[in-house]
């Protein structure tokens with residue numbers, strides 16, 4: 121809406137759902153196919169790249185060679201394209217770019233980053249490569265380190281924070297939430313609307329206001345225990361069992377709380393959704409009978 125329906129070209133290697141097809145141009149583009157990407161940039165007269173393609177933390181550990189190709193080779197392709205065609209470029213980073221040696225509560229923008237997943241390593245690489253291209257070639261590279269992103273309209277993509285989306289589907293489908301993280305595991309999170317708005321606001325910020333090229337952003341931090349308590353306001357009979365898997369070891373090295381004070385000070389970042397507001401939005405989207413439950417909560 122903001123930029124004109126035909127001025128944002130979406131691409132992936134997946135077949136899109138109907139509503140995406142109807143919302144504007146959609147094209148196949150493999151991030152590993154440099155020539156095809158060149159063709160798209162020229163044919164559509166592209167001036168910004170928002171580079172979302174990646175393998176997330178848990179799925180990346182299951183296929184390290186593919187994660188290296190998509191996350192590292194793919195990044196090299198878009199950086200080179202941005203340089204060649206003088207494009208502005210956004211590459212998301214993540215809380216996963218920190219590791220066990222980073223301060224975890226809170227985690228500031230600048231501190232030691234020694235992640236232990238291929239996903240985290242590829243994201244530190246992206247931050248550093250982008251900043252290198254900025255200093256060396258004057259490329260307008262920008263990156264935000266996101267916390268776990270919670271959305272209702274897409275399935276989670278194989279990350280460590282997926283449980284915070286899964287809980288809503290489990291609660292509504294079976295009433296039984298199987299959680300793969302310990303009940304006291306605290307991680308930073310954000311609702312998708314805040315996430316997408318942060319990208320737009322950050323990309324539109326005049327260069328003169330930016331003191332860094334990569335900023336932490338966050339909205340809330342909670343544990344499985346805390347989200348269960350909130351979800352039970354909508355599904356009081358929710359059964360919860362904990363079946364811890366390999367994702368616990370990843371979460372145990374990630375920030376518990378994220379310090380995003382630089383983003384707030386430099387370009388005015390502000391989240392709008394906290395845990396109760398996020399749960400309300402998720403149930404409104406996923407559960408048609410939500411109105412009844414809302415009345416029950418008020419009573």
Ligand SMILES: NC(=O)c1ccc[n+]([C@@H]2O[C@H](COP(=O)([O-])OP(=O)(O)OC[C@H]3O[C@@H](n4cnc5c(N)ncnc54)[C@H](O)[C@@H]3O)[C@@H](O)[C@H]2O)c1
Pocket residue numbers: 132133134149150151152171172173174175176190212213214215265266267268269270275276277278279281
């Ligand atoms: N979801 C989160 O919680 C979160 C948090 C921090 C950062 N991020 C970052 O945001 C971005 C998007 O994350 P997401 O949650 O939407 O992940 P996702 O797994 O849902 O989406 C990634 C997309 O990349 C596409 N892809 C894979 N290989 C490709 C290739 N060769 N060419 C083109 N596309 C390819 C996949 O088809 C998929 O649609 C990622 O860079 C991720 O690191 C996400």
Ligand SMILES: C[C@@H](O)[C@H](N)C(=O)O
Pocket residue numbers: 176177178213214215216239266267268269278279280281282
């Ligand atoms: C945090 C983020 O980068 C992603 N959701 C993951 O867990 O891998």
